[in-house]
Amino acid sequence: MTTLRIDNLNVSFSTEAGPLHALKNVSFDVPENRIVGIVGESGCGKSTLINAILGLLADNGSIDGGSILFEGQDELTSLPSSRMRDLRGPRIATVFQDPMGALNPVISVGKQMLNIQYRSTLSKDEKMNRAVEMLELVRIPDARAALARYPHQFSGGMKQRIAIAMALMMEPALLIADEPTTALDATLEVTTIELLKDLQQKIGCSVMFISHHLGVIAELCDDVVVMYAGEVVERGTVRQIFQDPRHPYTARLLECDPARQSERTRHLPTIPGEIPDLRARPAGCIFANRCDLVSDACSAPPPDKDIGDGHVARCIIADCPEETGVTA
Amino acid sequence: MSSDPILKVEDVQVSFPVGGFGRRNSILGVAGVSFEVNRGETFALVGESGSGKTTLARAVNGLQEISAGSITFEDQRIDELDPRAMKPVRKRMSMMFQDPVGSLSPRMTVGDLVTEPFRIHGIEGRNLRDEAERLLTLVGLPTSFDSRFPHQLSGGQARRVGVARAIALDPALIIADEPTAGLDVSVQGEVLNLLNDLRERLGLAMVIITHNLHVVHHVADRTAVMYLGRFVEAGETEEVFSAPQHPYTAALLSANPEPDPDKTHDRITLPAEVPSLLARPSGCEFHTRCPWAQSQCSFDAPERHVTDERVIACHFPLAPGARPPEQKESVLS
Numbered sequence: 001m002t003t004l005r006i007d008n009l010n011v012s013f014s015t016e017a018g019p020l021h022a023l024k025n026v027s028f029d030v031p032e033n034r035i036v037g038i039v040g041e042s043g044c045g046k047s048t049l050i051n052a053i054l055g056l057l058a059d060n061g062s063i064d065g066g067s068i069l070f071e072g073q074d075e076l077t078s079l080p081s082s083r084m085r086d087l088r089g090p091r092i093a094t095v096f097q098d099p100m101g102a103l104n105p106v107i108s109v110g111k112q113m114l115n116i117q118y119r120s121t122l123s124k125d126e127k128m129n130r131a132v133e134m135l136e137l138v139r140i141p142d143a144r145a146a147l148a149r150y151p152h153q154f155s156g157g158m159k160q161r162i163a164i165a166m167a168l169m170m171e172p173a174l175l176i177a178d179e180p181t182t183a184l185d186a187t188l189e190v191t192t193i194e195l196l197k198d199l200q201q202k203i204g205c206s207v208m209f210i211s212h213h214l215g216v217i218a219e220l221c222d223d224v225v226v227m228y229a230g231e232v233v234e235r236g237t238v239r240q241i242f243q244d245p246r247h248p249y250t251a252r253l254l255e256c257d258p259a260r261q262s263e264r265t266r267h268l269p270t271i272p273g274e275i276p277d278l279r280a281r282p283a284g285c286i287f288a289n290r291c292d293l294v295s296d297a298c299s300a301p302p303p304d305k306d307i308g309d310g311h312v313a314r315c316i317i318a319d320c321p322e323e324t325g326v327t328a
Numbered sequence: 329m330s331s332d333p334i335l336k337v338e339d340v341q342v343s344f345p346v347g348g349f350g351r352r353n354s355i356l357g358v359a360g361v362s363f364e365v366n367r368g369e370t371f372a373l374v375g376e377s378g379s380g381k382t383t384l385a386r387a388v389n390g391l392q393e394i395s396a397g398s399i400t401f402e403d404q405r406i407d408e409l410d411p412r413a414m415k416p417v418r419k420r421m422s423m424m425f426q427d428p429v430g431s432l433s434p435r436m437t438v439g440d441l442v443t444e445p446f447r448i449h450g451i452e453g454r455n456l457r458d459e460a461e462r463l464l465t466l467v468g469l470p471t472s473f474d475s476r477f478p479h480q481l482s483g484g485q486a487r488r489v490g491v492a493r494a495i496a497l498d499p500a501l502i503i504a505d506e507p508t509a510g511l512d513v514s515v516q517g518e519v520l521n522l523l524n525d526l527r528e529r530l531g532l533a534m535v536i537i538t539h540n541l542h543v544v545h546h547v548a549d550r551t552a553v554m555y556l557g558r559f560v561e562a563g564e565t566e567e568v569f570s571a572p573q574h575p576y577t578a579a580l581l582s583a584n585p586e587p588d589p590d591k592t593h594d595r596i597t598l599p600a601e602v603p604s605l606l607a608r609p610s611g612c613e614f615h616t617r618c619p620w621a622q623s624q625c626s627f628d629a630p631e632r633h634v635t636d637e638r639v640i641a642c643h644f645p646l647a648p649g650a651r652p653p654e655q656k657e658s659v660l661s
Contacts, residue, residue: 041512042483141601155602156377182510185376185539186583187598193585212512215542215585219593238589256514257587258542264566265546266524268517275482 001072003174003206004030004053009066009077011045011052020279022048023230024286026066027304030174035200035207037221037238039214039253043275045230046210050176052077054092055084071173090119093167097179099159102166103151109135109162110147116166134165137202138195157188161195168203175200175207181216189213193220214257218242223310226250229275229286234318236311246307246318249287285315293317333364334500334533335388335421340397340407342380342387342557346606355605357383359557360397365501370527370534372544372565374580375554376602381537382426384554385503388535389423390414402500419449422494424504428486432478438464438489439474445496463492467522484515488522495526503535508543520547541584545569552639553577556605556613563638573638573645575618575652596652612643619652620644 011023023045030036038046051057053068053076068076074087096102104112113131120127128147135143138161140154151159160180167175177196181189193216200207211217217224217238224241226234226249234247245251252271254260261268273290276282282289284299291298297316305318342358358380365371373381386392388399390406399407406417422445425431432441442463443456461471467488478486487507494502507523508516524547527534538544544551545565552562553576561574572578579596586593598617603609609616615625622644630643 041515042510158601183377186541186580186585188376190583190585190595191597213585214513214587218587218589218591219585242587242589253512253514254587256517258513258517258540258546259584259587261546268520268546269514270517270521271514 001032002029002069003032003071004208005067005069005072006049006053007067007069009049009052009068010064011048011057011061012064013058013061015060015279018279021230021281022061022278023052024281026227026230026232028225028232028235030206030208031223032206033200033204034222035197035209035220036223036225037217038208038210038225038227039212039217040227041212041275043229044227046227047178048230049227050094050178050208050210053176054088054094055079055081089116089172090170091172092174092176093170093172094176094178095160095163095167095180097182099156099163099183100151102163103159105151108148108150109154113147113166113169116169120170130169134169135162137168137199138162138165140165157184157192160184160188160192164192164196164199168199168205171203172205175205176210177207178210179212180209181211182213189216190219196220214242214254215259226253229281230278231286231314233287233315234311234313236307237309240307240309240311244311246305246311246313247287247315248291248293250313287315332367334367334402335365335535336398336400337364337384337388338362338398338400340384340387340399341395342383342392343395353606356557356608357605358387358394359608361554361557361559362397363552363559363562365533365535367500367533368527368531369550370524370536370548372548372551373535373537373554374539374541374544374551376539378602378605379554380557381554382505383557385423385505385535385537389421389503390417391423415449419445419497420499421501421503422497422499424490424494424502424507426506426509428483428490428510429478429481431490432486434478436477437474438469438476438478438481441478441489442474442492442496445493449497451497459496463496466495466526467492468518482515483511484518487511487515487519491519491522491526495530495532498530499532501533501535503537505537506539507536508538508540516543523547541569541581553580556603556608558613558641559632559639560614560642561638561640563640567638571648573640574614574642575620575646576614578646578650579619594651612641614642620646620650 007027009023009026013020013022040046063077070076114127117127132143135146140146181192221238224238225232228249234250256269258268271290285302288294288298302314302316304312304314306312339360339362340358341356341360343354343356345354347353375381387394394407439460443460460474464471469488508519548565551565551568552559555576561577572581579598582596600617611627612625612630615621630641632639632641
């Protein structure tokens, strides 16, 4: 079963200068028990996507079409808000970049972990034990004593692990992790992603992991979705994307990663040009103005080309790997 | 390398008061750090959050009072200067702050923002419009941007405006605090290339603070690794990366995620959490997490040795490619 199926989703915001199409024909699946990484630069629509899934779009945002099907039954684009509230937390949980923003600074960790179990029918002691169990799972030393402490008494890495423990406490079907390791240094980042992988297997949930750190994505995720200017330009398994990218944007993005330059260089590769104005989207390919493989055919909307085994790229030459100039 | 230090930091300490009302105490955010930055050189400060990188940068720029040590910039002691006397120094040493959009006033246009340094320092006799044009061109932004407001900029563009402000008064040294945090890889490359071009063209020295080790590898001439407010290792970037001698450096480098799903990782895992600055461990402060720690490390603080341009604070410096003892055993069993 697919935990989350997003099909042809379109989201726009009304602005003074006219409608801004933040997401255009976005389709991908988050299969059961998989970790799906979402990659894309800031402004590519990652946050809009999360908010659309959670039913938290700003007042000027609207879903103009498409569907977000959760666990094969709940259509999130038209769900009554009361039902959405039942899903948020117990079934769909989130972890954000800044753990301090997720934890209340003036309430002890234990009390916060009790509070979020308000729907549970367990007794207070049982809830306490559950909280201890979760803190032990995320390797907080001396978990029972930790319940009495306040967020500022933990290090940044520990706070993020507490936030993860809280998100997974109700054993959700889907965890949305929005850049959860960006604020951590390399050693903590690695421990956090290893922990996340471990917990995902223990709990058996699906994870949507948003990051612009390609190394973290490569290490953690099963599948990868590449977004550019509000469109999914390519999606596939982590090996398909990192070893055989078919969309020129994916290929260029991977080349830009300083981690791929084994030789020390003072001049790092970049993608020249800027993202087009989303209020005036080009009719054709969204990447055409920055693509060095552009041709006349790119002025028509490109099809989602199926390369096989779930590998899809929105580019007319995606099925001719020699033409995408990929040097993976 | 010819030694022509533009900045000389000696045994600098920064302490912060904590507690209050009968429990007054203080912690050392920076606990005795020395380094030099030469003209035209890029010096990187690496370390986890809370290791004192930003505090050290603020201390160098005079934004944070130091409690011991000395800072010499262009042959002038600057740590004892009062704010008024510090002002001309800031023309020569500029700072780029972490948050690219947050460090720009939302109510000023880009043109006003890039020429604000001239107004602050009362530099007259220049046409500010021309200056704005010159600076925007230098950082690769269209001159039409001078009427835009910060919220109309992308993260990368806001960074460029930050760079334009930093170079406006022809400084000799730029301190850049996480210049690429939050930027995606292609924009990150643009900002780093820009800083590097400017360094070459204007002969700038740079101090870059970051926790992105891939970035450090490419842009920095020398790198210092900080842990709990001290340098545990410092040296030529290439050498530090190819043969780390301090266990913490080795662990940091081995933890660096690589964009290759099939890469097998031979990681050095660090047991235990980062200690609190309120309860610094005795002896070598890294011994609580060090896989190589021996009994001597728990009571005897290592001296800093300097060998071949490498500074290292460890009793038992690692040989190249060393593996932690316990992990070796587990492989055998």
